[in-house]
Amino acid sequence: MTLIHTMIAGLGLASAASLAATAQAQDFETGGKLLLTRGISTIEGSGGGGLSSWALITGNETERGIGGTAHATQVELEDFRFQSAGFAIGIHDRFELSWTRQRFDTQDAGAALGLGQGFTFEQDVIGAKIRLFGDAVYDQDSWVPQVALGVQHKSNNQGAIVRAVGAADDSGYDVYLAATKLLLEHSLLLNATLRWTEANQTGLLGYGGLNDHSLQGEFSAGYMLSRRFIIGAEYRFKPDNLGFAGEDDWVDLFAAYAVNQHLTVTAAWVDLGSIATFDDQRGFYLSLQAGF
Amino acid sequence: MSFNSILIAGLTSIAFTVSAHAAQPPHAMPGELEVDPYEVSNANAGAEPITDPAVLAAFNGEAGIARIVDGLIAGIQADERIEGVFRASDWPRLRRTLIEQFCYILGGPCDYTGRSMASVHVDHGVTTAEFNALVENLQDAMDAEGVPFAMQNRFLARLAPMHGDVVTR
The missing domain is CATH 1.20.5 (Single alpha-helices involved in coiled-coils or other helix-helix interfaces)
Incomplete structure (x- = not known):
């Protein structure tokens, strides 16, 4: 059992214990968060922005209850189609557990790469997150952000292919430390995340290769136009571990709209740079998140 | 003489x-129910006043604040999530002290003569969900007064840290 499995299991056990204590108190509250403050679901299934994991805990629950979200995301790029779908639970606004399946359809590019038309990589991401301290929303009299520690274990279903292109492994893990702060006086939401990762294109092209784990930064900023509507941008630094193809940082410009406390729709323009030798992978991102 | x-x-x-x-x-x-005597101080308002006069202007001054408080109280009384929390309230006293508190924090020519947030809420068992429900009602009342969202947030930023004193459960 690796360290990462131990961490996920530990967070899972802590979540279960927390749930059991709640159940004993017969106090299963749901709901209570303010609109949008549960965040949306990243392409890796964690509560956050769209590309970057944040310190917010998913679900509408407060510290007294449980909540959950399900998401479906599609990104139409120049040469590829990316999809993710999954669900997550939030416990006491403290713990978050998530499962997500990603599909990366190479479409015509698959034939050009010799993989075959429409060759598709799939990857499962299991995530766990714990909020360590701070409250992004209420601590407006302090600069201290909400800080969370998260882990994501990812496994790719195309082991032979990702090894053939130079990856060291078909599964891997990310550990991240995220800090989220709402600067309410300025209607601004800021996030900074440090990710310890060896994932190539988040793992869709395997793990490691020329390099092992490295620290990568992720930065997001959003401006709230109303209780329901926030626009912003994200920048995600990425490693570059594969010899056969360069990997670029990711950028997006997003707009998220909370239709009500249960449904959030997010649209974005993304620039994912070069993927598997295909340059300028820009396109449109659409994500639906339902939650309680 | x-x-x-x-x-x-x-x-x-x-x-x-x-x-x-x-x-x-x-x-x-x-016209109000008597409460135990307490030391009167603007510090009881729980936040420092906003000094930018543009914020008070966006709230339409003292008249706007009074309308917002009336809207907030009407919202509370109609909101099943929190109506029970406030059922035993002395509404004339709550209205007067809320107007004073909002006016003081928004930089208006008012003093707050009510009790501190901690002492008012100590026995009320308010939850975060109820705190947030009140915020939503206040946002509705500010919307009705036509206060721009960014100006609402400058006020809410002063109120948000009261979560620690108000929420006890």
Whole structure:
């Protein structure tokens, strides 16, 4: 059992214990968060922005209850189609557990790469997150952000292919430390995340290769136009571990709209740079998140 | 009658007027239920005033604040999530102290004469969900007054840290 499995299991056990204590108190509250403050679901299934994991805990629950979200995301790029779908639970606004399946359809590019038309990589991401301290929303009299520690274990279903292109492994893990702060006086939401990762294109092209784990930064900023509507941008630094193809940082410009406390729709323009030798992978991102 | 005695008489009558006024202290105002005496201080408002006059102007001054508080109270009374929390409230006192508190924090020419957030809420068992429900009602009332969202947030930023004193459960 690796360290990462131990961490996920530990967070899972802590979540279960927390749930059991709640159940004993017969106090299963749901709901209570303010609109949008549960965040949306990243392409890796964690509560956050769209590309970057944040310190917010998913679900509408407060510290007294449980909540959950399900998401479906599609990104139409120049040469590829990316999809993710999954669900997550939030416990006491403290713990978050998530499962997500990603599909990366190479479409015509698959034939050009010799993989075959429409060759598709799939990857499962299991995530766990714990909020360590701070409250992004209420601590407006302090600069201290909400800080969370998260882990994501990812496994790719195309082991032979990702090894053939130079990856060291078909599964891997990310550990991240995220800090989220709402600067309410300025209607601004800021996030900074440090990710310890060896994932190539988040793992869709395997793990490691020329390099092992490295620290990568992720930065997001959003401006709230109303209780329901926030626009912003994200920048995600990425490693570059594969010899056969360069990997670029990711950028997006997003707009998220909370239709009500249960449904959030997010649209974005993304620039994912070069993927598997295909340059300028820009396109449109659409994500639906339902939650309680 | 010497000048001194006139002066003394004058001062006495002033003192008498002041003490007559003080016979209606903030803990026992006419038309309100009496609460235990407490030390009156603007510090009880729980936030420092906003100094930018543009914010008070965006709230349409004291008249706007009074309408917002009336809207907030109407919202609370109609909101099943929190109506019960406030059921035993002394509405005239709540209205007066909320107007004072909002006016003081928004930089208006008001003093807050109510109790601190911690002492008011200590026995109420308010939850985060109920705190947030109140925020939503306040946002609705500010919307109805036409306060721009960014200006609402400048006010809410002063209220948000009260979560720690208000939420006890």
